[in-house]
Amino acid sequence: MGMDRREFIRIAGLSTLLGLGGKGAFELLAPGRVEAEIIPAPRSMKAKRWALVINQKKLDDATAQKCAAACHRVHNVPDFINPPDDKLKLNPGVANRYEIKWLWTAHFHNAFPGDAPPHLAEKVEHMSFLVLCNHCANPPCVRVCPTKATFQREDGIVMMDMHRCIGCRFCMAGCPYGSRSFNWMDPRPYVKEQYPGYPTREIGVVEKCTFCDERLAQGLQPACVEASRGAMVFGDLEDEKSQVREYLRKYFTIRRKAHLGTNPQVYYIV
Amino acid sequence: MADYKNEFGVFAERPKVEKKIFDRNKVIAGLVIFLVMVTIPLWQNLGKTVAAPTPNLDTPVIQKLAEKDKKCVMPKEWMRANHMQLLVDWRDNVVRTKEQQVTTSRGRNFVASDKKQYLASLTNTCMECHSNKAQFCDQCHNYVAVAPNCWGCHLETGKKLAEAK
């Protein structure tokens, strides 16, 4: 069965018209994307450069542990060392390797390696330093991430997009502070008590402290700061009147491995 | 007649090759078995009907809403076709950026067409009303054989619902 030229042109023309009509109708029914209609929540806190000051003089051991627990609770951080169920117990070596930490304590020699004088003050020797992601102004983790799953927001927060992380762990090799942890297995069963409203993670992604971006967006201070009973101060480094700046004016502070050039934004008063 | 030439040499005439399938019966039997194996899923499902999904809106939160508030953030028909796009846009806006660049607008609140604002959140907004994931989400997803991995991370219970309980 053949088709003469006239008929071919007629059908081709008609289908072109139909095709155009289809696309036009689609554009009319679902115009573009909907993102233009998303706005910041009215209470959200803004800054030019977020920074954290930890006053170690005011921070006792118990409070430090409470801060870490508060952070891990509101972010559904799994506990591989002390799992919620005995059946989930891992052998200690494995559990140590799998451990996920956003905020934890370390001694001076581990937190500030190479910075200790030969005879360190006894008080400092036994101090528990709260350590976390420093939200470096020059973050090597961001530079090495091949997918931009970790990126620097314009307010300084070094953010994690778990949706995009492919688990290559370049960032863990790049971070000189061990601030990042990898999910070697499904973490959800190891979350003690699911904190409603915040996601857990899946196997194969890297996670770390995000300076509580979700709380800042609701106008709340970071969970660790709230639990620290005044030993931690969070604020805008660029704002002269902020409490962070006030503390930096008043006290001498140190930063972790600042000589590496990462420009960490967590300051310690010792 | 001209010489016939092929890769094996020059012949006076075209060589006669017998046109037949060797082991004809075995080959045909084999072909039939192969075809049956490949199409087994079709035979298995032949004549079976899979019930169309009937997403259920009967949840405590929806029941409690006043009649005029019983509506989604977008029209129902639009949501049916585009909810995944909406969720991706929410995600990009909340976690990263407008236009997926590194600098960001970072919105949290979705403004519906009636100017009402909703928190842009799967768990804390969608799942607050649709707390019946199995009847509301899974039914259709199973029917069309898609397996979105949202719930690998996002919990089914949001904050408001947990507080209410």
Ligand code: SF4
């Ligand atoms: S502390 Fe590590 S993870 Fe955090 S910003 Fe710096 S390099 Fe990146």
Ligand code: SF4
């Ligand atoms: S593990 Fe994830 S965040 Fe880290 S570098 Fe790879 S993709 Fe980026």
Ligand code: SF4
């Ligand atoms: S700022 Fe938030 S995420 Fe970071 S350690 Fe503190 S509580 Fe955890």
